[in-house]
Amino acid sequence: MNVNRPQSRSPRRRPTRAAHRPVWLFDLDNTLHGASRAVFPAINRGMTQYIIDSLGVSRDVANHLRTSYTHRYGAALLGLLRHHAIDPHDFLKVVHTFDDLSAMLHAERGLARILRALPGRKIVLTNGPTGYAHAVLDALGIERIFERVLAIEHMRTRERWRAKPDASMLRKTLRDIGVAFEDAILVEDTRGHLKRYRRLGIQTVWITGHLPAALARGGRPHYVDHRIRSLKSLGRGLRTGQLRGQSRKPPRSFTGTYRHVTD
Structure with missing residues (x-):
């Protein structure tokens, strides 16, 4: 006589994590x-001239404002908005428009x-x-x-x-x-x-x-x-393996200031 025995179940597989895609x-x-060859010098000149035209200051003062705001806030625009009345969209458009961008890249x-x-x-x-x-x-x-x-x-x-x-x-x-x-x-x-x-x-x-x-x-x-x-x-x-898709814990502490070029 045949005895019906319960069939053994295969172990349930755990879902595997998808391969990391950075x-x-x-x-x-x-x-x-x-950008340092041609683009940054042109942007810096444009920013300085915009500050001169908008604030009515000398070129030396305009250069100082541009560089100090960039170092302090990460972008000159942020300092100009905080301390002066300018149109941010006009500023960005004027200083980032070039006659022949391709030749500068x-x-x-x-x-x-x-x-x-x-x-x-x-x-x-x-x-x-x-x-x-x-x-x-x-x-x-x-x-x-x-x-x-x-x-x-x-x-x-x-x-x-x-x-x-x-x-x-x-x-x-x-x-x-x-x-x-x-x-x-x-x-x-x-x-x-x-x-x-x-x-x-x-x-x-x-x-x-x-x-x-x-x-x-x-x-x-x-x-x-x-x-x-x-x-x-x-x-x-x-x-x-110098760049990995594994999670990392961030450093325990952070100190210091940052240095910014233009972008």
Whole structure:
């Protein structure tokens, strides 16, 4: 006689976590292209002239306001809004409009190929204005590679305008686009921005190839996970494990001020 025995059940498999897909946050100027050659000097001249025309001050005073506001607030615009009555949209448009932008741009050979080869989402995060950022990306032939551009207009809140390296701004920005800190990799030329955001748990990549020699000196600061000269090194960093998709605890403490170039 056959005895019906209960069939043994195969052990239930736990769902596996999807493979990590990093979210790349790319700065624009001096990261995706070399702005120090022509673009930054032109922007600085435009800012100085705008301040002269708007505030009626001398060139020396205008230069001082531009540089001091940039170092203090992360962007000259923020200081001008806090201490003077200017139209922010007019300011951004005037100082970031050029007759022949394409001729002013310098970038790595094979830039589009390098970026496409990187796994995961790609976002531009810049203190520059939206129109300028899209114009640069279009001229470089890489605009379609990025799912979005987060420019200074997107960083503002109801209360005020904000810019990198504002921590609360980045928290809100990443929350709005559904990005966890541990998934983000910030690629940036400005060490102060990397230093401020490393404490949030974001992986940091300092790119130095487009920087003036004086700003690229030194080794790899403790808040920089990976130092590179060119974007080609990003893929190699992933392969060797220097850039990982694992969650990391942020540093226990953060001290110091930040230094900002222009973007």
